[in-house]
Structure formats: C-alpha cells, structure tokens
Amino acid sequence: MKIKLEIQYDGTHYAGWQRQKNGISIQEKIEEGLQKLFGERVVLHGASRTDSGVHAKLQVAHFRASKILKNIDYALALNTQLPHDIRILSSQEVSEDFHAMRSTKSKIYEYFIYNKPVKSALYYRHSLWVPQKLDVLAMDEASQYLVGVHDFKSFQASNSCFKTTVREIFGIKWKEKEEFLVFSIQGSGFLKYMVRIIVGTLLEVGKGNVTPLEFKEILNSKDRSQAGRTARPQGLFLKEVLY
Template sequence: MTRIILGVEYDGSGFSGWQWQPEKRSIQQTLEQALSKVADQPVTVTCAGRTDAGVHAFEQVAHFDVDAERELHAWMLGGNSNLPDDVKITWVKAAVNDFHARYSAIARFYRYIILNRPAKPALQHGRVTWCYNPLDAGKMHQAAQYLIGNHDFSSFRAQGCQSKSPWRIMHFIDVYRHEDQVIMDISANAFLHHMVRNIAGVLMAIGMGKQPVDWTRELLEVKSRKLGGITAPPDGLYLGGVYYPEHYGIAKHPVFDKLPADAKRFD
C-alpha cells in the first residue's frame, strides 16, 4: 500500500462539513468518490482537522492509502476532473516514514474574516462574516493575547464537544484591520469543537465595546461555556494551513514562522 498526501481547498458553503454524514453532502464523501474513480477501488481519506458546515479551507491536508499504481500528477488531474467546482486538490505527494495527516501535525492555522461595514456583502456572501457595528481591532488584538499559552479552554468549546481534554496550547492570535475587513489569524496545536468561532464571538463583543478587554482572561478562569458569549457564524472561517515536521517535506505556510521553536504536536 502507498500513502498519498493531498493539499485540498474548498468553499464550505455548500457542504455539511468535512465528515461523512448520511444523506448530506460532505467534503470527505465528495473527495473519496472522486479519488475512488481514479484508483478504480474504494478510497478512504483522512484529514488534518475536520471542519464544520459552512467552513472553508485555503489548505486542508489529507492522506489515503492505496495499492493502485498511478503517477502522482494523475491523482490531482484525475481527482480534479471528478470533483465539483467548490472543492479541488492543489498538490499531491507520496508520504514518507510514518506520516499521518492528523497525528503528525504540530499546529493548525485558521483565519477568520469579518466584513465590517454598514452594507451586507454581495460578492463575498457566504465567505465572510458581516458585522455592521464598528469594531476596534486594536482592543480585539489586546484581548486575544490573554489566550496565548497552555490553557483550559472550556469557556470556548461547544457544549457537545467530544474531546477528552479542554486543554490546548495557543501559539499566537493576531487581530488586525485591512480596509473594511477585520481579520483574526490564530494557531494552536489543536482546536476544540467551535473553539475558533467562540473566540471570534467573544472578540467581536469586545471590539464593539460590549465587554472589557480582559473579558477573555475572565472567561478562561471561570471555565464555563454558558458565560462565553455567542458562537460566531462559520461563513468567515478558513482552515489556512497545517504545519508538520520538516522531514515530511510538506511546505510550511509563512505564518508558522511565528511558532515557538519547541512547538510539539498534540497527543
């Protein structure tokens, strides 16, 4: 069996999320059906991080095992010819050593994009979160810094989150304004269910002046999702990239240059 690694981008607007769900359109199902036609046998795909309904990806990383012999470029060209317009394979390579898309990852990077203007989006509909109230990106960034480090993120996890531990290591969070957009770049060793969207909801409340800057610190201390504010919409959320040890030969997104030198994978 050969293990093949894929880089995948998708518009999550028309999907129920990454994971297979009965009678619903999922990215995993769509990708597996396309690759199975190229392999002429059933293919099962494993991703670095499952995304929810409506969440997009600049670069998801996935792998599959197959005994069919194909040129590497055939997996991308053949796969894309069988894929719809809202999901595409952007690169392919053979795995080395013990690579696993999920368990070999050191860090994930997400970007949350907020369109901050009075008018709703037309061209960006479904691809950004709209907020008409003015946001103070400086205060949002200041508030986000309380979340850096190894913390219990119980106040920022979905009530139905199935993770055994609420502890995660937050590497960095940067919030900044670019014209009429407020952008949040966030990286951790792993994320809890709805964690990024819950953090975005809290920071938006702070940016609108509804809560003080140190509210994020208070929420970490109380460890209660009931006090954690709204869950921001999925529209503006993108999986931006996944970072692996260099010996796997997967190109590193420049944003991961901010990671601490001793960053380790989530066990």
C-alpha cells in the same frame, strides 16, 4: 503507499469536512473521486474536521492506496472528478509514518469580518458582517490572553467530546485585508467550534460589552455559558496546516 493531498474548498454547499448521514461532505466527494480512480473504497484522513459552511484555503489529507497508478498525477486526475468548489492543489507520496491529523504541529485559521455599515453583496459567502463600530485594540488586547497553554473549555461546543480541552495557542494576529478585518490564530489544535466561539466572544469585547479583563475571566471560568455566541461558519477559513 501513502499519498498526501493539499486541498482547497468553498464550504458553502457542504455539510463540513467529515463524512456524515445528514448531508454531502467534502471528504465524501473526494473519496468518491478516489474510488473511481482506484476501483476500490479508499478512506481519506483529513487534518481538520472543518464545520459545515467553513472554507479551506489549504486543508491536508492522506490516504493509503493498495496499488500504484503509473504515470498518474493524482491531483489532476481527481480534479476532473470533483465539483469546481473542491480542488486538489497537489499530491505527493509520503512515508508510512505520516498522518494528516496526528502528525500536525500546528494549524492556522483565519476569520474574516466585514465591518461596514451595509452588508456586502459580494462577500456574504466568505465573511461575517458586523455593522457596529469595533474597538480593534481592545479585541487584540483580549485575544492575547489566549496565547500559551490553556484549558479552552469555555470556547468549546457544549455537545463536544474531546478527551482533553487543553490546547496551545502559538500566536494571534489582527490584520486589515482589503475590506476585511481578519483574525488569525495559530495553535496546536482546536476544539469543536473553538475559533468561532472565540471570535463571537471577542466581538462582544469589540462592541464594548465585555472588557479585555472580563474576557480573560471567561477563559479561566472553563464555562461555555460565559462566552459569547458562536460566530457564523462562513467567515472561517482553515489557512494552513504545518508539519
């Protein structure tokens, strides 16, 4: 029996989604809860391996259970086992051919920029502070070069090991949401640090250090060293996973 979970988390206190030796991961926390529930080791497969410090409004994962727990709402039961910064929003039985990562059609990420003169006392856990004035029109113009099928090697962590660096970006939007400037990107898949390096490079465009055409050249160069800095993880949210 396969179960799909919808999960929300605040990544502040975690070493990212994926289980690892150097810190407590979100996957590990939920797997511990599942183990208590089922009395056996359960492996959780997530749609996205969010980095340390990155948040999820809606992450999706699945697991296979060897037995059926009757009259149990898995979301409710798991939430009693989990810390307050990880919540299971829903659980649902799915067909055997569903795979949280492989069945994904697209994912949407949002990056929150707090663009005010003074750092926020309230939102430092959930945004990147940029005190400089930003040219949002130029950032938008540059970012539209990313839409379509491209080799995104320029925007990948240098220690990365994906087989192919070609991905498709379906759409990019810039929105003002309350006190934030929000960069929203929908794509078929994302390389390691990809959204954060894209945002870091677009901020150079916003500050006037890189023109939109130069940004296009950075994309075409397939050279990580041409791109800007990796923007801090705190501003990044996995917003949705579409199947």
